[in-house]
Amino acid sequence: MTQRYRPWQIALMFLVVAIAVYLVLPSDPGIHLGPVQREVKVVRGLDLQGGLRVLLEADLPPEIEVSAEQMQLARNIVENRVNALGVTEPVVQVAGSRRILVELPGVEDQQQAIDTVQETGLLEFVEIDVANPTLTLALQGEEIRTDWEYQQAGLPTPTPRPTNTATATADPSEPTPAATSGATPASDEGAPLLHTVMTGSALRSAQVSQDPTGELVVSFELTEEGSQIFGEYTTDNVGGFLAIVLDKQVISVPQITVPITSGNGSISGNFSLEEANQLAVQLRYGSLPVPLEVVEIKSVGPTLGQDSLQKSAVAGVVGLLVVMAFMALYYRLPGLLADAALLIYAVITFAVFKLIPVTLTLPGIAGFVLSIGVAVDANVLIFERLKEELRAGKSLTQAIDLGFSRAWPSIRDSNFSTLITCLILYWFGSTFGASIVQGFSLTLAIGVVVSLFTAITITRLFLHLTLDRIELSSHRRWFGL
Amino acid sequence: MLDIVGKRYWFFLLSLIIIIPGLVGLALWGLPLAIDFTGGSLLEVRFDAGQRPPSADIVELYRDLEVSDPLAQAAGDHDVVIRSRTIDEDQQAAILEAMEQRFSSQVEVLRFESVGPSVGAEVAERAAMAVGLATLGILGYITLAFRHVDHAFRYGVAAILAMLHDVAVVLGVEAFLGHFLGWEVDALFLTALLTVIGFSVHDSIVVFDRIRENDTVYRRLSYEKLVNHSIVQTLDRSINTQLTVALTLLALLLLGGVTTRHFVTILLIGVFSGTYSSIFNAAPLLVVWENKEWRNWFRRRSSASAA
Numbered sequence: 001m002t003q004r005y006r007p008w009q010i011a012l013m014f015l016v017v018a019i020a021v022y023l024v025l026p027s028d029p030g031i032h033l034g035p036v037q038r039e040v041k042v043v044r045g046l047d048l049q050g051g052l053r054v055l056l057e058a059d060l061p062p063e064i065e066v067s068a069e070q071m072q073l074a075r076n077i078v079e080n081r082v083n084a085l086g087v088t089e090p091v092v093q094v095a096g097s098r099r100i101l102v103e104l105p106g107v108e109d110q111q112q113a114i115d116t117v118q119e120t121g122l123l124e125f126v127e128i129d130v131a132n133p134t135l136t137l138a139l140q141g142e143e144i145r146t147d148w149e150y151q152q153a154g155l156p157t158p159t160p161r162p163t164n165t166a167t168a169t170a171d172p173s174e175p176t177p178a179a180t181s182g183a184t185p186a187s188d189e190g191a192p193l194l195h196t197v198m199t200g201s202a203l204r205s206a207q208v209s210q211d212p213t214g215e216l217v218v219s220f221e222l223t224e225e226g227s228q229i230f231g232e233y234t235t236d237n238v239g240g241f242l243a244i245v246l247d248k249q250v251i252s253v254p255q256i257t258v259p260i261t262s263g264n265g266s267i268s269g270n271f272s273l274e275e276a277n278q279l280a281v282q283l284r285y286g287s288l289p290v291p292l293e294v295v296e297i298k299s300v301g302p303t304l305g306q307d308s309l310q311k312s313a314v315a316g317v318v319g320l321l322v323v324m325a326f327m328a329l330y331y332r333l334p335g336l337l338a339d340a341a342l343l344i345y346a347v348i349t350f351a352v353f354k355l356i357p358v359t360l361t362l363p364g365i366a367g368f369v370l371s372i373g374v375a376v377d378a379n380v381l382i383f384e385r386l387k388e389e390l391r392a393g394k395s396l397t398q399a400i401d402l403g404f405s406r407a408w409p410s411i412r413d414s415n416f417s418t419l420i421t422c423l424i425l426y427w428f429g430s431t432f433g434a435s436i437v438q439g440f441s442l443t444l445a446i447g448v449v450v451s452l453f454t455a456i457t458i459t460r461l462f463l464h465l466t467l468d469r470i471e472l473s474s475h476r477r478w479f480g481l
Numbered sequence: 482m483l484d485i486v487g488k489r490y491w492f493f494l495l496s497l498i499i500i501i502p503g504l505v506g507l508a509l510w511g512l513p514l515a516i517d518f519t520g521g522s523l524l525e526v527r528f529d530a531g532q533r534p535p536s537a538d539i540v541e542l543y544r545d546l547e548v549s550d551p552l553a554q555a556a557g558d559h560d561v562v563i564r565s566r567t568i569d570e571d572q573q574a575a576i577l578e579a580m581e582q583r584f585s586s587q588v589e590v591l592r593f594e595s596v597g598p599s600v601g602a603e604v605a606e607r608a609a610m611a612v613g614l615a616t617l618g619i620l621g622y623i624t625l626a627f628r629h630v631d632h633a634f635r636y637g638v639a640a641i642l643a644m645l646h647d648v649a650v651v652l653g654v655e656a657f658l659g660h661f662l663g664w665e666v667d668a669l670f671l672t673a674l675l676t677v678i679g680f681s682v683h684d685s686i687v688v689f690d691r692i693r694e695n696d697t698v699y700r701r702l703s704y705e706k707l708v709n710h711s712i713v714q715t716l717d718r719s720i721n722t723q724l725t726v727a728l729t730l731l732a733l734l735l736l737g738g739v740t741t742r743h744f745v746t747i748l749l750i751g752v753f754s755g756t757y758s759s760i761f762n763a764a765p766l767l768v769v770w771e772n773k774e775w776r777n778w779f780r781r782r783s784s785a786s787a788a
Binding site: 047057110111114293294295296297298299300301303304307308311312314315316318319320322323326327330362363366369370372373376377380381384388406409410413414415416417418420421422423424425427428437440441444 | 525527569570571574589590591592593594595596597607608610611614615618619622623626668669671672675676678679680682683684686687690691693694714715717718721722724725726728729730731732733735736737738740741744745748
């Protein structure tokens with residue numbers, strides 16, 4: 001009798017199974033191989049552990065194009081804010097062309113989280129000392145400190161300093177003298193504390209326009225309260241500088257050329273169209289390159305998540321056991337071997353889930369359980385052929401090989417069509433951030449691929465290993481013949 | 482040997498008996514769309530044991546807070562699911578506070594969803610595109626995989642027709658489920674539908690593969706006999722695979738959480754329909770096409786009405 005398998009095949013199978021078992025271990029040992037250091041663990045989706053999912057959309061009319069760079073920039077800014085929330089493993093990703101998906105597992109204070117994600121960034125108009133023009137120019141792009149937070153809290157500024165500028169502050173009752181970089185002693189952080197005249201909330205609108213000479217300017221309109229503060233301040237400080245500061249970063253330092261009392265003003269500065277646009281957008285929406293609005297909120301409480309996880313885990317195990325029992329009863333010995341292959345299948349698939357890692361959601365688990373059915377189908381196809389060949393009088397070894405080669409085209413073609421569907425589902429899910437749909441298609445696809453592998457390699461190897469030395473005629477009942 | 486192909490019109494009739502009432506239901510009631518497609522809010526809360534107020538009281542509370550279109554539904558032992566116009570998180574907080582006061586119970590939020598209408602419209606559009614693309618992809622793949630058989634294109638079309646059969650069954654059943662049980666079409670339903678499509682074609686291909694193989698072996702058999710032979714040969718496999726998938730789905734249905742119940746039910750119905758259509762519709766359709774039987778349909782009908 002010729003040997004239908006090679007020793008290296010057995011070794012390889014053991015190696016694959018050993019690696020898979022190691023990865024599946026609940027203690028999550030991770031991978032530590034020289035330069036490759038990785039944690040390996042199950043990532044649970046929001047529906048399984050509870051949390052908040054927010055879908056943000058560019059709040060612009062559909063005819064206005066939003067570039068991929070803008071969305072990416074907005075995503076990064078949102079991610080920075082989310083990181084400040086201290087959530088473990090948040091997900092922030094661009095979904096489709098105009099949406100950003102934010103997933104915050106285990107968030108307790110939903111309201112605070114949404115506010116943080118949605119906030120527009122703090123825009124401030126900050127007083128700059130007129131006596132120091134070189135410094136003003138150097139300020140552009142620099143990070144500075146302002147006394148806005150102190151004003152908000154109703155506290156006096158920490159370092160009292162001499163008043164050397166005429167002050168027309170937002171709140172005259174407060175002792176908030178303007179800072180002068182030269183004269184002020186360095187504060188604890190080394191940077192001078194500058195005075196905030198007003199914030200972005202005083203702005204009503206801003207857009208790019210042209211002044212009479214054809215130069216591009218950014219014109220803006222102020223609220224009533226804003227025009228009053230701004231009017232007073234600019235009247236007292238003609239010739240002075242005013243820094244426009246976004247999240248403590250100076251984005252522009254225009255000079256006050258005339259008092260602006262009407263509530264309408266403009267900023268000029270040899271802008272290119274792009275620069276002017278950017279400044280106008282920043283004035284309007286704060287730091288985000290595009291305004292974002294919340295279009296979808298989904299939150300799952302921790303109770304429901306825990307409940308779902310337990311139930312699906314039980315369902316998965318029961319499903320697997322029932323199928324294994326069915327296979328053993330119907331196909332006898334080959335069925336038992338397929339059961340062993342099925343267990344290996346489950347372990348390998350789960351190892352792949354942890355390795356990639358795939359975020360496990362409820363539909364994802366459903367996809368996994370369904371893929372068990374697919375894995376079994378491959379075995380069923382093979383065994384039905386095996387039986388047929390045995391009935392036709394072939395020897396066991398021949399029947400095994402024929403069973404595989406004859407069943408293969410149908411296994412291949414049927415699974416390919418499932419993979420095509422998975423691919424389309426995945427795309428469908430990705431365009432609007434429906435991670436549940438993506439999770440399902442991804443787990444199903446992985447399941448299909450792994451099942452192809454185990455059915456062809458492991459089941460076959462098992463069959464040859466155990467059956468090649470068996471005399472068929474004395475054991476026909478083992479095969480359900 | 483079982484003669485399945487010979488009784489093909491009986492099986493077509495059986496399919497129609499299932500599909501037509503479903504389509505009538507679909508036309509009469511439409512599909513109840515979830516907030517995934519229409520936009521709106523869903524709030525699921527849990528009350529203390531024995532403290533759950535009647536749904537009408539919750540609806541009234543919503544009205545008092547001027548949230549329009551509230552619809553409250555008891556779920557489980559202590560939970561209530563409330564659907565309404567889109568509310569934001571401030572309104573949600575206000576609702577929770579009012580509930581705790583009015584019904585003197587702790588109120589725990591199990592789930593909160595709020596979807597803007599624009600997303601919904603796009604989801605529906607994308608879903609239609611996904612179904613269309615899947616159809617084209619599968620048609621192309623089958624035509625390619627069966628290129629060595631005569632009329633490979635027919636196999637693709639037959640598989641797609643069987644698939645449409647399953648889509649019609651699922652949509653019809655969903656119309657009934659929606660009308661009588663209030664189950665809504667959401668993104669998960671779409672996922673289930675697309676999976677059914679995949680499985681339906683999967684099953685058809687297994688039968689077709691046998692025809693493809695037998696075609697080279699039994700050269701002298703008539704096409705009708707060849708197809709019937711292939712169906713019978715794959716019958717064990719079809720039933721067993723159907724059984725294993727049904728078993729796993731049943732486990733999910735009976736033991737899995739409420740969240741996936743609708744999803745799994747649709748899958749179960751769809752996968753069953755998929756197996757049926759691949760055996761009793763897809764393959765027999767090939768025979769109908771081979772014999773060009775539609776030329777006799779009119780005559781047969783007229784003789785039947787005369788009798």
